[in-house]
Amino acid sequence: MLERISLSQFLIEAQREGKLDANLRLLIEVVARAAKALAVTIGKGSFAGIHGEAGSHNIQGEAQKKLDVIANELLLQANAWGGHLAAMASEEEETICLIPERYPRGGYLLLFDPLDGSSNIDVNISVGTIFSVLQNPRPEGCPTEADFLQPGKQQVAAGYAIYGPTAQLVLSFGHGVHEFTLDREFGAWFLSKPTITIPEETAEFAINASNRRHWFPPVTRYIDELLAGKEGPRGRDFNMRWVGSMVADMHRILTRGGIFLYPVDRKTQAKGGKLRLLYEANPMAFLVEQAGGMGTDGERRLLEIVPERLHQRVGVVLGSKAEVERVAQYHREMRS
Ligand SMILES: O=P(O)(O)OC[C@H]1O[C@](O)(COP(=O)(O)O)[C@@H](O)[C@@H]1O
Ligand SMILES: [Mg+2]
Numbered sequence: 020m021l022e023r024i025s026l027s028q029f030l031i032e033a034q035r036e037g038k039l040d041a042n043l044r045l046l047i048e049v050v051a052r053a054a055k056a057l058a059v060t061i062g063k064g065s066f067a068g069i070h071g072e073a074g075s076h077n078i079q080g081e082a083q084k085k086l087d088v089i090a091n092e093l094l095l096q097a098n099a100w101g102g103h104l105a106a107m108a109s110e111e112e113e114t115i116c117l118i119p120e121r122y123p124r125g126g127y128l129l130l131f132d133p134l135d136g137s138s139n140i141d142v143n144i145s146v147g148t149i150f151s152v153l154q155n156p157r158p159e160g161c162p163t164e165a166d167f168l169q170p171g172k173q174q175v176a177a178g179y180a181i182y183g184p185t186a187q188l189v190l191s192f193g194h195g196v197h198e199f200t201l202d203r204e205f206g207a208w209f210l211s212k213p214t215i216t217i218p219e220e221t222a223e224f225a226i227n228a229s230n231r232r233h234w235f236p237p238v239t240r241y242i243d244e245l246l247a248g249k250e251g252p253r254g255r256d257f258n259m260r261w262v263g264s265m266v267a268d269m270h271r272i273l274t275r276g277g278i279f280l281y282p283v284d285r286k287t288q289a290k291g292g293k294l295r296l297l298y299e300a301n302p303m304a305f306l307v308e309q310a311g312g313m314g315t316d317g318e319r320r321l322l323e324i325v326p327e328r329l330h331q332r333v334g335v336v337l338g339s340k341a342e343v344e345r346v347a348q349y350h351r352e353m354r355s
């Protein structure tokens with residue numbers, strides 16, 4: 020039985036050890052509180068009015084679910100009182116949200132995908148919240164969109180909450196990856212895994228195989244080799260899993276290894292890919308690298324990409340090092 024260490028206690032200890040400052044600790048605690056409120060709301064299902072369409076579209080032209088809107092409002096409101104933050108950017112908002120002028124402006128920028136896995140809400144499959152924290156590069160001025168366009172390697176913290184059979188919070192502030200589990204009766208997050216490490220080798224992969232006809236050759240080659248199993252060039256069998264919520268697929272990979280691919284393909288090429296660089300790819304790549312794994316878009320380390328736009332999309336290959344390296348190698352070989 021693990022000693023019960025609350026999230027607050029864990030963060031205060033880390034602050035004492037000089038691993039994060041008081042404002043970053045506060046920021047993480049506020050995000051965790053919002054995630055707890057969301058976990059409770061989601062747990063109530065249709066009785067909380069969370070199912071179905073909101074009847075609106077976000078900036079990316081995607082139909083919003085009621086829960087997309089609820090989660091977005093909850094995170095914005097929870098963080099709007101200032102002190103630790105200067106501004107926020109959300110997958111659901113057209114532009115950045117400034118902390119109201121009446122509050123002191125803090126030194127951090129918060130970015131989030133308030134509700135990841137929207138298509139799974141109404142069918143009671145795990146969904147989540149993904150967040151990323153950057154330093155405000157111009158503490159004196161008023162934050163602009165350009166201040167958010169920092170490569171992922173400059174993140175000072177990132178994480179996600181997964182609302183599944185158990186609600187969990189997985190985060191990193193640059194000293195490894197830590198997992199917390201929500202004790203619903205107690206109403207608090209408790210440490211459930213002090214350190215998460217992704218195994219280097221894996222026999223599990225995650226990709227939406229219905230897109231196969233759109234894939235580019237390096238991805239087709241890689242997946243076909245996995246599908247060929249024992250009889251193919253890899254000489255062993257691989258298993259496939261696709262939840263359709265990035266948080267859930269990535270949580271499995273952080274827990275027991277594997278590779279996750281949402282590559283740029285012919286269908287998504289014009290938009291740059293499907294998943295969002297700032298709200299999905301970067302925070303997950305930060306966690307994966309902190310856990311000993313690797314993240315690439317096929318050609319580039321995800322964390323090195325300098326964003327050009329707030330809602331920029333990107334191809335994503337994340338997970339166990341040996342497999343992600345192989346995908347990158349196929350991209351190099353097939354380009355030359
Ligand atoms: O439905 P598809 O094409 O398999 O896409 C699933 C992917 O889309 C996403 O749902 C996109 O996230 P949102 O729900 O935040 O838009 C990912 O979580 C998931 O990996
Ligand atoms: Mg998402």
Ligand SMILES: [Mg+2]
Nearest residue numbers: 132133134135
């Ligand atoms: Mg979303």
